Amino acid sequence: MTEQNNELPELQVGTTITGKVIKVEEKQVLVDIGYKTEGIVPIGELSSLHVEQAGDVVNEGDELTLKVKKIDDDEVVLSKKAIDADQAWVELEEKYKSGEIFETEVKEVVKGGLVVDVGVRGFIPASLVETYFVEDFSDYKNKMLAVKIAELDKDQNRIILSHRAVAEDEAQAKKGELLQSLEAGQVLEGTVQRITNFGVFVDLGGVDGLVHISQLAHKHVEKASDVVSEGEKLKVEVLSVDMDNERISLSHKNTIPGPWSDIESRFSAGDTVEGTVRRLVNFGAFVEIEAGVEGLVHISQIANRHIGTPQEVLEVGQKVNVKILDVNENEERISLSIKELEQEQAEKEYKQYAKDEDQSGFQLGDFIGDKLNKYK
Structure with missing residues (x-):
């Protein structure tokens, strides 16, 4: 391709040629393609993307493979974009299929x-x-x-x-790996993602697990939002993992001290405390003396007199003073008595009454004695 003329018979539209960039102007590039006439690559033919200046794409001295777009008199218009696109489409189709x-x-x-x-x-x-x-x-x-x-x-x-x-795809792969690594008993930290009326969903780092509302706290929870908020970090224990359905059951309750934990350091036999009647059963009354801690007042310990049912004396929600008879942390059991407090109060009142009577008697005797002395 060394013929020097202005008609350039060897060139045809669609022909692929190579050339060397000899000048980079703002809106076009001049290329030596081995002919007397230099090829022109307009800025719009440099890239499939928008280009501000030709120098953003090519530099002087670059070797380019180009396609002939137009031959007009002594002007040869070339395209780098067309060559790039042809090659790109071949590669893109392979990537799409695979x-x-x-x-x-x-x-x-x-x-x-x-x-x-x-x-x-x-x-x-x-x-x-x-x-x-x-x-x-x-x-x-x-x-x-x-x-x-x-x-x-x-x-x-x-x-x-x-x-x-x-x-x-990455999230699914990570989820699979995480599910494989989980087992019952593990304690992890997660982030509260979503709060529902039946519990909260906690993100464990790519997979969500459910903390049922009954597993949020040791006490009864009416609304999950009363206990946790979205975005909060939460320590949880894995209860179970269902690989087939990708379901994870979690517990927050198991990671925090229960209301009965170290109970014997807070309550001892002989203590008098105030509580609230929570439940009445035929054999007695359950009285809450601390959040989540209920003790039993046996029916025989409710009153000094014989009663047929606890309802004769007590009602749910009533505040009562009780005496602790026994505390058993291992069995989570506390025995309480209202009767003993009543007996103690009655004895105290009787002793005070007797004391007042004695004092009153001595005063009367002294008075009578003084009067008698006057008559002697």
Whole structure:
């Protein structure tokens, strides 16, 4: 290809040639293609992406493979974009068929998603960027993202890519590994993700487990939101793992001291405490003396007199003073008595009465004695 003329008979539109960049102007590049006439690569033919200046894509001295786009008199218009696209489409079709994951750079943030360079212009819709909602995509510019091809149509020049699919695959793989590593009895820390009327879902680092409302605290919980809040770190114990259904049952209650823990250091036989009647049964009354700690007042210990049922004397919600008869931490049992307090009170009142009587008697005797002395 050394013939020197202005007609350039060897060149045809669609021909692939190589050339060397000899001049980079703002909006075009001049290329030595071995002919008297230099080839011109307009800025729009340098890349499938928007280019501000030709120097952003090529430099003087670069060797380029180009396709002839137009031959007009002494002007030869060439395209780098066309060669890049041909090669890119071959590679993209292979990646699409194999489901390959590859990295690409975000070139532009546009309305509705991200523009990337995959040899041709590729697009990642906003819904396929992440597994979660993104308010502002400005931080994604120039960022490398791992993607899979979601849709490919060469005739329409349409390439849709997804980073979300990659993130979901990674999350699923991580979830599987985590599920395999979990076993009953493990104590972990997680983050409260979601609160429902039946409990809370806790993220253990890629997989959620359920803490049923009955496993949130040792005391009765009406609403889970009374005990925990979304985003809170929570220590939990694994109760069970259902691999087939990917369900994990957790307990927060098992990781915190129970109300009966170290109970004997707080309550001793002989102590008098105030409590609230929580339940009445035919053999007595259960009285709560501390959150989650109920003791039994046997029916024989309710009153000094004989009663047929506890309801004759007590009602649920009533505040009562009780005397502790016995504390057993291992069996989580406390025996209480109301009768003994009544007896003690009665004895105290009787002694006070007797004392008052004695004092009153001595005063009367002294008075009578003084009067008698006067008559002597």
